Amino acid sequence: MRALVTGGAGFIGSHLVDALAARGDRVLALDDLSSGRRENLARACDAGAELLEGSVTDEAALAEAFERGRPELVFHLAAQIDVRRSVSDPAFDLDVNAGATIKLLERARVAGVARFVFASTGGAIYGEGEGRDLPLPEDSDCRPDAPYGQSKYAAEGYLGLYRRLHGLATIALRLGNVYGPRQDPHGEAGVVAIFCNALREGRLPRVFGDGEQTRDYVYAADVVGAFVTAAERGGAGPYNIGTGVETSVIDLGRRIAAAFDREFEFEPAPARLGEIQRISIDPSLAGRELGWAAGQDLDRGLAITADWFRGD
Numbered sequence: 486m487r488a489l490v491t492g493g494a495g496f497i498g499s500h501l502v503d504a505l506a507a508r509g510d511r512v513l514a515l516d517d518l519s520s521g522r523r524e525n526l527a528r529a530c531d532a533g534a535e536l537l538e539g540s541v542t543d544e545a546a547l548a549e550a551f552e553r554g555r556p557e558l559v560f561h562l563a564a565q566i567d568v569r570r571s572v573s574d575p576a577f578d579l580d581v582n583a584g585a586t587i588k589l590l591e592r593a594r595v596a597g598v599a600r601f602v603f604a605s606t607g608g609a610i611y612g613e614g615e616g617r618d619l620p621l622p623e624d625s626d627c628r629p630d631a632p633y634g635q636s637k638y639a640a641e642g643y644l645g646l647y648r649r650l651h652g653l654a655t656i657a658l659r660l661g662n663v664y665g666p667r668q669d670p671h672g673e674a675g676v677v678a679i680f681c682n683a684l685r686e687g688r689l690p691r692v693f694g695d696g697e698q699t700r701d702y703v704y705a706a707d708v709v710g711a712f713v714t715a716a717e718r719g720g721a722g723p724y725n726i727g728t729g730v731e732t733s734v735i736d737l738g739r740r741i742a743a744a745f746d747r748e749f750e751f752e753p754a755p756a757r758l759g760e761i762q763r764i765s766i767d768p769s770l771a772g773r774e775l776g777w778a779a780g781q782d783l784d785r786g787l788a789i790t791a792d793w794f795r796g797d
């Protein structure tokens with residue numbers, strides 16, 4: 486099939502492009518390379534995928550992407566993903582995460598796209614999980630604690646609207662904390678990448694607060710499987726794409742250190758204001774309706790990621 490992957494030069498997007506190109510799809514990645522890297526697509530481009538450099542906020546770039554790619558499937562992953570930036574510049578965050586999604590939905594509708602799959606967030610859309618029954622299912626209240634989660638929630642609203650109003654087959658995937666090779670260790674999120682990079686460089690990773698904060702870690706290849714399956718099977722969603730398992734920062738650090746054959750030592754740092762204490766998301770609906778489940782064992786996934794950071 487012909488597929489457009491926005492954010493295709495990024496961490497998750499490039500793995501998705503690899504998977505689509507490997508199965509013979511004609512893939513066009515649209516990315517402004519603000520955090521993505523051309524190198525991430527080197528193998529996919531050898532296999533026939535194309536990269537178009539441009540922003541999803543730019544109508545001219547979108548027009549070119551739809552003209553060149555003539556997509557039957559749209560995977561929309563390009564986003565402003567920096568939570569702190571979303572707090573300091575919420576209008577920019579909204580423009581990229583919700584505004585550009587509306588522009589893409591409109592073009593997808595006009596082009597008669599078969600499926601539109603959107604990367605939403607399971608880690609930031611529900612808000613604080615402490616005091617709630619974890620893991621949270623999709624019908625839990627969405628009470629985002631930052632503009633990032635709110636703009637993704639707004640975008641999800643438009644996906645639902647385009648489904649009702651125009652019959653466009655839209656699906657939102659609420660991703661847990663995704664980890665794996667190619668994740669940017671210089672972002673503020675991506676604790677696995679940040680810890681792996683620190684250990685590789687012989688530095689102590691910093692742990693904020695008591696380190697008991699929990700997240701739902703899901704491996705990138707499993708997430709790619711969810712995108713591919715959602716595009717094949719459809720379904721109204723939104724779907725939680727996680728494991729349902731909580732892992733604390735300290736526990737994660739120990740596991741990553743073990744992958745580097747070390748004890749986990751860290752530099753304590755003050756708790757970060759507004760940081761969620763606990764979250765995990767219930768993936769049963771994706772299991773029932775998409776036949777999807779996360780398959781990667783955490784220690785094995787961390788070992789592969791550690792190897793990648795070491796350059797093995």
Ligand SMILES: NC(=O)c1ccc[n+]([C@@H]2O[C@H](COP(=O)([O-])OP(=O)(O)OC[C@H]3O[C@@H](n4cnc5c(N)ncnc54)[C@H](O)[C@@H]3O)[C@@H](O)[C@H]2O)c1
Pocket residue numbers: 491492493494495496497498515516517518519520521522539540541542561562563564565566581604605606607608659660661662663664669
């Ligand atoms: N990594 C996670 O744990 C996680 C969790 C939940 C949701 N998500 C979502 O998954 C998607 C991919 O995230 P990722 O972790 O791969 O991050 P990433 O930063 O590696 O990927 C995002 C990509 O989008 C590109 N991009 C940013 N703004 C753009 C714009 N205006 N126009 C075109 N391209 C633009 C970047 O250059 C980058 O290649 C995002 O939508 C993110 O919100 C990620």
